Amino acid sequence: MVKVENLTKTYDKGSIKALKNINLSVEKGELFGLIGPDGAGKTSLFRILTSLLIPDSGTAQIMNYDCVKDYKEIRKITGYMPGKFSLYQDLSVEENLTFFASVFGTSVEENYYLIKDIYTQIEPFKKRLAGKLSGGMKQKLALSCALIHKPEILILDEPTTGVDAVSRKEFWDMLKKLKKEGITILVSTPYMDEASLCDRIALIQNGEILSVNEPQNIINQFNRKLFAIRASNMYQLMQDLKRFENLNTVFLFGQFVHFTSNNREILESDIYSFLELNNHSDIFIQEIEPTIEDCFMEFAKVENSFEKH
Template identity: 60%
Template sequence: MKSKISITNLSKSYGDVQALKGINLDIEHGELFGLIGPDGAGKTSLFRLLATLLLPDSGSATLCGFDMVKEYKHIRNLLGYMPGKFSLYQDLSVLENFNFFATVFNTKIEDNMDMIRDIWLQIEPFKHRLAGKLSGGMKQKLALCCALIHQPKILLLDEPTTGVDVVSRNEFWQMLKSLKAKGITIIVATPYMDEANLCERVALMQNGEILSLDTPAGIISGFKKDLYAIQGQDIYQLLLDLRAYPYANSVFPFGQSVHYTDTREDVSLSELKDYLISKGQNKIEIKRITAGIEDCFMALSQQNNVQA
């Protein structure tokens, strides 16, 4: 069975809030796909629709060829869904949670070990611990095991690495790669732009719309402006001064520097530096850099806001 997902013109509102505005998206069998966007972009709403927990206002979607509304029962058996908030029973042990999910899906842990062995081995030493007493990374591993217990063809993971330390985040992505190798179609929603590079394709989302849909490299190649990282002693004042510069096209804070693009084709860096010195800035450093996914997102978002 091909676990393709096809989404056509899908919309969802909550009262006056338009959470999804006509989403069109095809995700291929066995793809590791990223939904990347800030809080409120609409990622959870899209997942809840695909997981058949919400009804759309308009539009449609098929998962493994089954209609999301009319054939929701088939979809529930084919789908593993890991919600954003820890969804397991905090007062049950690891093993009790696991057994509970196996029972719900009318299966047994031992019958599904092939699929989950690598992950289970990492949490097995804690099998008698209450789920509520696990670390963030361990909770995510348990939630992933529970989402996999019925051997789903499609896995929806809503912000699985939010609040998880860097080491556990890396381990988690390694696990996703091995699940993908088993032929599972995986969609990961994340607000972390750097995780886009770990996906085969991504959709950058904002305000219920897809701003861009491509491979991470394809998205980055769409960034056509020269990009500069500018550092100075007072980063906040630097940001304000750059925003006031008449040739500024985009100015965003980025860690310890400001990412800057200019409206001119040929940027005069010496003129820009002189301007900043005239504003009282010192220790200015300007470096030409390559855009990352976050720069692309900011540029697309700015473009989208101008068009709106």
Template identity: 60%
Template sequence: MSICVANISKSYKNVKALQDISFNVKVGELFGIIGPDGAGKTTLFRILTTLLFADNGRATVSGWDVVSDYKNIRKSVGYMPGRFSLYQDLTVEENLQFFATIFGTTIEENYDLIKDIYVQIEPFKDRRAGKLSGGMKQKLALCCALIHKPKVLFLDEPTTGVDPVSRKEFWEMLKRLQQKNITILVSTPYMDEAALCDRIALIQDGKILEIDTPEAIVKHYPKPIYNVSANNMYKLINSLNAYQYIHSVYPFGEFVHYTDKRAEFNAVELKLYLESKNLSNIRIEKTVATIEDTFMELAK
């Protein structure tokens, strides 16, 4: 295994950031930690990258213990924190040279690893990092995390605040890096990005809710789920929440995702109920659950 986490817990005074967390990541795997802000993702990453001590439990990265072997881990992993943490007054090229020098290497030595990413920012190599766009900062940070050819790459919410096109490009880059047998542990609050991972761990309030492939997690959704729409979304949600047979109701784009507590769902009865609430243009159709639906169900 590339990463082994066993019964890790961490508290900040009265706040339990991580509660008995355990999971393993295989060599070359793209593993996602999926959860909202405050779920414990950053605390977990800081422990695994030797920046923070756990209160309890044990973890290893590439076979090295995160406490006793911290020097070896720091030499062999790449870490991209959630906030842009490069030197804003240095240029793109200067930042890359600086991080290469720290790890005792050169840009030329490992250029093949970062080439696909660096060519996109190379036209701006003389621009100060602080003047780059969000997507360009992201690419530069990834290059700096890769310049020493790490065995494991830790990416803590790398696409937060980045435009959709740059997000898509970033995940395409991760897939290419994975082909070079680099283990990637990535955290994200975006449920749609979970589907791009080999396996995911859903985390909430410092607890792992479930670990599996994205496909298997979606299949575990326990009930039929329906898209419901009407002329007034706000009134529709309130009406569904007041329905006696409701199990769950969540807004989902132009629809509401609805599940019923009964074994046999009656769409005609629900439509008549909504019409009695003066709603019109009512549509009710069966749909497939998403990772977000599964997360919300588990989090209940």
């Protein structure tokens, strides 16, 4: 469905490398997630796929249409939702939807079944101007507008950024329903916890793809013991753990510090005694299952050490 080969994109005459030799393929009907922090290159990749940008080198194809040469075909089969809210704020919900339907040469009625579940949630506000909607409702409207022409592929750039937790969950439920309609969905997000909701994910950082796999497989590849640690003085805890022998990664994760060691046989008690030696109190240590974020940190670390050498 989507095929990206050796794709490179730079800005400002090559001084900023947004994408470095990226390879990616997405199957038809897949819900594919592009996971990475801000500035990783997600938006650049999506803009190339939607024919809005021209890559420096490499190719990108959707359904065998080249994203540069066949941009006209590409624009017929894609539904695109940019990262920034891009509907007409001075038009009402209803007017926005009707406008985008007619721009794509269809009508709201024709594909109503596709957006029904989403649209019924914002329908009570259909006379309200789009600019006056809440964040979650804006995204639902934007999704409706991107869907109204029944695209083959839906490209969503950070649709859940700045949206409350409840709306985020609803949004992902909708994506799952759309997947059942046979629409291929390519979605990017900086939220690692959303990764597990995708069929397959690509971890991306600094314009490079760290790993592409099913979320569970990525977690399974994590072959270290992971500890969640807490103590009364969190700042000192971080500083001390950084001095730990055989340290692999240590980073703050909510109320805990996540810690991995190069010593795969390490035990909770080893860490405990080290911390006690450093006068920490209220120490809590537990070995836990890794999340996608832990995997991301692990991959990112490997990637960074390659860069340094």
